Structures are given as structure tokens and as C-alpha cells.
Amino acid sequence: MDVIILAGGHSAEREISLKSGIGVRNALLARGHTVSMIDPVNVEIQNLPVRADQIVFIALHGTFGEDGQIQQILENRNLCFTGSSASASAIAFDKSQAKQIFLNYAIATPRHSIISRKDSLIQREKLCSSISCPVFVKPNAQGSSIGVSRVDISEQLNQAIDHALDYGETVIIEEFISGQEWTVAIFEDIIFPPIQIQTPRTFYDFSAKYQETSTQYFIDQNQDETLIERLIAAAQKAAQAIETSGLIRVDFIVDNTGQPWCLELNTIPGMTSTSLAPKAASQHGWTYETLCENICDSALKSKGLNS
Numbered sequence: 001m002d003v004i005i006l007a008g009g010h011s012a013e014r015e016i017s018l019k020s021g022i023g024v025r026n027a028l029l030a031r032g033h034t035v036s037m038i039d040p041v042n043v044e045i046q047n048l049p050v051r052a053d054q055i056v057f058i059a060l061h062g063t064f065g066e067d068g069q070i071q072q073i074l075e076n077r078n079l080c081f082t083g084s085s086a087s088a089s090a091i092a093f094d095k096s097q098a099k100q101i102f103l104n105y106a107i108a109t110p111r112h113s114i115i116s117r118k119d120s121l122i123q124r125e126k127l128c129s130s131i132s133c134p135v136f137v138k139p140n141a142q143g144s145s146i147g148v149s150r151v152d153i154s155e156q157l158n159q160a161i162d163h164a165l166d167y168g169e170t171v172i173i174e175e176f177i178s179g180q181e182w183t184v185a186i187f188e189d190i191i192f193p194p195i196q197i198q199t200p201r202t203f204y205d206f207s208a209k210y211q212e213t214s215t216q217y218f219i220d221q222n223q224d225e226t227l228i229e230r231l232i233a234a235a236q237k238a239a240q241a242i243e244t245s246g247l248i249r250v251d252f253i254v255d256n257t258g259q260p261w262c263l264e265l266n267t268i269p270g271m272t273s274t275s276l277a278p279k280a281a282s283q284h285g286w287t288y289e290t291l292c293e294n295i296c297d298s299a300l301k302s303k304g305l306n307s
Contacts, residue, residue, distance in 0.1 A: 001033045001296055002054045006070065008039035011062025012146045012167055020271035021059040027292040028057075040064065045073060055296050056081040058268060062142060063168075066268045067093040082299045084244045084267040092242050092265045095140050095172050102262050105241040107234055109262045110175040110253070114140065115161055117169050127173075128157045134176040139167040150176070174263075179255040184235035185269060185280040187247045187291075188298060192280035193219050194231045217276075219283050227258050234260050246298050247291075249277050 007021020068090030
């Protein structure tokens with residue numbers, strides 16, 4: 001296979017994207033494939049130097065990576081690329097829009113409100129006064145828990161909103177649900193073992209994901225079978241609702257009654273050495289190299305091509 005990896009970019013998740021891209025590049029090179037890596041910062045993306053017989057492996061995160069823009073450009077050129085379509089990517093990246101689809105498909109998701117940078121001070125104050133803490137305040141379109149705050153008292157709301165607005169035009173204020181953090185990675189019709197995440201931090205934030213050594217991961221070991229089945233069913237339903245392709249990851253909170261609450265769906269999961277999707281795939285018996293190859297094969301098959 002001849003693969004072009006897109007990694008880096010301008011988003012707040014640039015460094016994670018570069019780590020993902022380097023990992024994928026090394027894995028595919030080790031399997032004997034022809035590989036090059038392009039950072040969109042350094043090229044005119046509309047004129048990306050890619051041929052019709054090459055695969056574009058999208059390892060970009062955040063804006064102009066997961067939000068459907070790069071996917072639309074590649075679709076317009078009829079190029080082969082990894083992951084979900086432009087429309088599915090755009091929906092999943094917009095947390096509020098994705099949550100509405102979850103609700104339409106009877107997938108439990110925490111209640112939420114939206115605040116825009118364009119809202120007046122009166123509108124913001126009215127909304128803030130109606131919110132009961134604790135809540136999570138997040139950029140509506142961002143990943144890796146960047147810009148996310150847990151707010152326990154209403155006096156902290158405005159500061160958290162301003163912080164989230166540093167990373168986008170709209171902010172989602174989401175009901176806090178106490179419970180265990182779980183994630184389910186899916187590749188096409190294969191559901192990898194769900195992973196439970198335990199961190200000493202207040203939630204699984206950027207530091208817990210990429211910097212902490214004390215974050216623990218428990219993969220389907222002596223877990224409640226009924227809970228595992230419910231997580232898998234909800235993750236499958238979310239993927240079908242948004243019509244995703246390739247490798248995805250669905251994040252959940254499981255409350256003390258065993259109810260999974262769907263937080264979000266990630267159409268381009270991280271591919272670093274500590275990322276959750278490769279951890280889950282390894283429990284399915286796939287090496288990191290196998291996962292990378294299979295992602296490329298999936299892209300070829302979606303275009304009706306053979307590896």
C-alpha cells in the first residue's frame with residue numbers, strides 16, 4: 001500500500017496528532033508499505049499532493065481534522081481516505097448535534113445547554129441562573145478534553161465558559177452524572193472489549209489522558225456481563241445513528257444503577273502509544289501494526305479497491 005498520513009495541523013490537539021501520525025508511519029513502514037507524512041500547516045490543503053491510487057490516513061484531531069472539512073475536500077476529489085464520511089465526521093464533532101441524534105435513537109445522554117459567543121450578557125446570566133451545579137463545561141467542538149472544566153458551584157460558571165470559548169464559538173454545559181468512565185472502540189463490525197478508566201483526577205482530562213502515569217485501565221476483566229452488553233449495545237447504536245465508518249470510539253459514564261450515559265463519539269481516536277483504541281484492539285489480539293493496516297484496508301474496501 002502507498003499511504004499518505006495527514007498529521008499535525010493547526011488545532012489545539014496538534015501535538016497529539018503528530019504523535020499519532022508518527023506511530024502510524026512507523027507501524028506501516030515496519031510492514032513494508034510506502035509511507036509519507038504531510039503536515040497540513042506546510043501545504044495548501046486544497047491542492048494536497050495525493051494520487052488516486054494512494055490512501056490518505058487521517059491522523060488529524062480537532063478542527064480541520066475531525067470536523068468533516070478535510071473529509072469533504074478529499075470526497076470532492078474522489079480520493080481514498082480512512083475513517084468516516086464528511087457528514088458523519090461533522091455531526092460527531094458537534095457535541096450538541098450528536099447528542100440530539102443520540103436522543104432521537106433513544107440513546108441515554110446527559111442533559112445539556114448551549115451558550116454561544118454571540119449571546120448577550122443577559123442571555124448568559126439567565127441561562128447560568130437556571131443551571132444546577134455540578135456540571136461540565138466544554139467547547140462544543142473540540143477533543144482530548146481540551147478546554148473542559150468541572151464546575152461545582154455556580155460562581156465558577158462564567159470563568160469556565162470563558163475558558164471553553166477560547167477553543168470555539170459555542171460551549172456546551174452538560175449535566176454531571178456521577179459514575180465510572182468507560183469507552184468502547186469499534187472497528188467496522190468488530191466491537192473491541194470495553195475499557196473502564198480510573199483516574200485520581202476529578203475526571204479523565206487532558207493530563208489524565210496523556211501525562212498522568214497513575215491513570216488505570218481495566219479491560220473486560222471480571223466485569224459485570226450485563227453492563228458490558230449494555231455498553232456494547234449503546235456504542236453500536238450510536239455508531240449506526242451517526243453512520244460512522246472505520247475505527248471509532250464511544251465514551252460513556254455508567255451511573256450507580258448500571259445505566260450507561262453516552263457522552264460523545266470520536267471518529268478519529270488517538271493512535272499514540274497510550275491511546276485507548278489501540279489498547280482495546282490489543283485485547284482483540286491485534287498488534288498496533290495490524291490495527292493500522294486494517295484501517296487502511298477498510299478505506300480501500302469502502303472505495304471498492306483491493307490492497
